[in-house]
Amino acid sequence: MTWYHYLAAGAFLLCLISLLSHLIRLVRLGAPNDYSRRRGNVGSAIVFSFLGAMSPAKKESAYLHLPTYTAGLLYHIGTFVSIALFFLLFFNIQPAAWIRWGVIGLLAVSGLSGVGILVKRTTVKKLRLLSSPDDYISNILVTVFQFLTLVLLIQEAFAPFYFLGASLLLLYFPLGKLKHALYFFAARYHLGFFYGWRGIWPARKS
Amino acid sequence: MNGLSAQKLKALQLLTQPKDSQLISHVNSCVHCGLCAESCMYYVATNDERFVPALKVDLLSTIYQRYSTVTGKFLPRLVKARELDDATIQEMVDLFFGSCTLCGRCTLHCSIGVDITYLVRVGRAMLASMGFVPATLQSTVNAALQTGNNMAIPTEDFTSTLSWLEDELRNEVQDPQASIPLNQPDVNVLYTLNPREPRFFPLSISAMAKIFYAAKESWTLSTFMYDVTNYAYFSCNLEEAVKIAERLFNETTNLRAKRCVLAECGHGSRAFRWEAPNYLQKLFSFDTLTSVELLAEYIREGRIKVDKDKNQETVTLHDPCNLVREGGIVDEQRYVLNHTTTTFVEMTPHGLDNLCCGGGGGQLSMSEYGDRRMKIGELKAEQIRKTGAATVVTPCHNCVDQLIQINNRFKLGVNIKTLAEIVADALVLDQPAVTPSPTQKA
Numbered sequence A: 001m002t003w004y005h006y007l008a009a010g011a012f013l014l015c016l017i018s019l020l021s022h023l024i025r026l027v028r029l030g031a032p033n034d035y036s037r038r039r040g041n042v043g044s045a046i047v048f049s050f051l052g053a054m055s056p057a058k059k060e061s062a063y064l065h066l067p068t069y070t071a072g073l074l075y076h077i078g079t080f081v082s083i084a085l086f087f088l089l090f091f092n093i094q095p096a097a098w099i100r101w102g103v104i105g106l107l108a109v110s111g112l113s114g115v116g117i118l119v120k121r122t123t124v125k126k127l128r129l130l131s132s133p134d135d136y137i138s139n140i141l142v143t144v145f146q147f148l149t150l151v152l153l154i155q156e157a158f159a160p161f162y163f164l165g166a167s168l169l170l171l172y173f174p175l176g177k178l179k180h181a182l183y184f185f186a187a188r189y190h191l192g193f194f195y196g197w198r199g200i201w202p203a204r205k206s
Numbered sequence B: 001m002n003g004l005s006a007q008k009l010k011a012l013q014l015l016t017q018p019k020d021s022q023l024i025s026h027v028n029s030c031v032h033c034g035l036c037a038e039s040c041m042y043y044v045a046t047n048d049e050r051f052v053p054a055l056k057v058d059l060l061s062t063i064y065q066r067y068s069t070v071t072g073k074f075l076p077r078l079v080k081a082r083e084l085d086d087a088t089i090q091e092m093v094d095l096f097f098g099s100c101t102l103c104g105r106c107t108l109h110c111s112i113g114v115d116i117t118y119l120v121r122v123g124r125a126m127l128a129s130m131g132f133v134p135a136t137l138q139s140t141v142n143a144a145l146q147t148g149n150n151m152a153i154p155t156e157d158f159t160s161t162l163s164w165l166e167d168e169l170r171n172e173v174q175d176p177q178a179s180i181p182l183n184q185p186d187v188n189v190l191y192t193l194n195p196r197e198p199r200f201f202p203l204s205i206s207a208m209a210k211i212f213y214a215a216k217e218s219w220t221l222s223t224f225m226y227d228v229t230n231y232a233y234f235s236c237n238l239e240e241a242v243k244i245a246e247r248l249f250n251e252t253t254n255l256r257a258k259r260c261v262l263a264e265c266g267h268g269s270r271a272f273r274w275e276a277p278n279y280l281q282k283l284f285s286f287d288t289l290t291s292v293e294l295l296a297e298y299i300r301e302g303r304i305k306v307d308k309d310k311n312q313e314t315v316t317l318h319d320p321c322n323l324v325r326e327g328g329i330v331d332e333q334r335y336v337l338n339h340t341t342t343t344f345v346e347m348t349p350h351g352l353d354n355l356c357c358g359g360g361g362g363q364l365s366m367s368e369y370g371d372r373r374m375k376i377g378e379l380k381a382e383q384i385r386k387t388g389a390a391t392v393v394t395p396c397h398n399c400v401d402q403l404i405q406i407n408n409r410f411k412l413g414v415n416i417k418t419l420a421e422i423v424a425d426a427l428v429l430d431q432p433a434v435t436p437s438p439t440q441k442a
Ligand code: SF4
Pocket: A061, B029, B030, B031, B032, B033, B034, B035, B036, B037, B053, B054, B057, B109, B110, B111, B112, B113, B114, B116
């Protein structure tokens, strides 16, 4: 283990502990107790909340904004792949060559999507109004992390920079909006519960 | 939190000491993508960035962060964390009360699943606890608290209106036994009204009375508590909402009615069916259903006969947000219209995606925001115009009121009707019907 491995492991541990504390708080607070008479199927509505309701055909935020939606989707896929690779690369496990080049291609596209989202945030007035420094920092850290992953897959000597970038991201993760990686699931659970209880979801054709 | 007034501390408690995980889940989830903008009529109608729904989320979440998170306390600029100061409060009043109908469209379409409407209500509750409910809205709540109905109709006026409506009913159905029963115990149905009905739209009471007559229903109205509305649901003052809800709960319980049927009122039906059990922390022993469901049930079970040829004009439907998007009553009104009209056309969009009329969220009572309300009403006017319909049906008296104003302002030249009126027009009566005694159980 090198200094940058220790750094990344420490950052990961801090990030994990912080996110776990958020998770424990969520679980301890629990779901709301609804006294009204249930009209629908909560379980299937929660499943719908995570699956059917996420389909681009169901949400204006997707079908009215297909380029942004697609960029966001690719960006998130790139993030998940980069996080998965972090664990492999930490233990110096390199993916097979044919997988590697596929991943490099994906990360190039997802990283560019991140850049595109950043450009949109800085140029569209309503997004500037909505944005805080956290929005820009989060985007930059995640995008850089994806590009660092890409470069490390090509050039192993790049490892110190990669782990430094990953550590920064992990240390920053619990401070701002990146926490939505956890709260997203809680929000969708609650939304599914709310709509399911009242029989609104799973959506029928009206 | 040092230096904050007791009022502000009380308001902050609502935000920083959640009862369950719902609040922290939604307040921590927004990613500032801005993709909810086009789902909100305020933004679409004005193109004003202030009306992007996410800014409402952000307003609440930045206050939350300031007082509840390490980042907000020590690095407030990083997340634009905000003090609950006077400027923030003014902004809250304008965004939470002045530019939101609580229609729920943004929530349904949010890319993450943030319950924006719920957060707006938390913001309103904070304002209510600090005494910042707009005076116009508060006066409607006060009228309900002081007189038992939000239009402060004296009981004598109410009973005399019902008395002449009963005479009219007898004439219309040619049955001297036909009645509008009052304060009858042990009935199947305790029916409620929106106070706009006795005050401005008595024909909708006649329509429902005629339907009950045709269905041979055992029903009653209460002169002590008939108001289905609960404007404290809009002001989000929990104590006042509890008091109003408790009255209807007590009246239904005292009369031992099996079902409390909620009149055509989107927020009223939501407030009593979905919110009141939680306000009162009670499981209701009686059924609570909307009159829309009851009308569909009567037709489906053959308890009333209808002839769609009696309604031959082109009819379209406005879906009240609280009934549909927030209450799940989507198919029933369509079932009724398909059986009572010959030409029913949908608006685009409709159902869960329908646009609010602009009168929800207490906007109709907050005259200070009337210009905005009519501005967003223009979108509804366009929707209606495109259907080419001669009649707009909506199962909500607040929506009726706003649609009448839209009709006048934008010269649509349409009729606005409730669902009960359409059904009553299509009724085929057995002549003469036998009216059950009011105490007869169905
Ligand atoms: S769509 Fe949802 S996540 Fe995106 S800005 Fe609007 S509220 Fe926030």
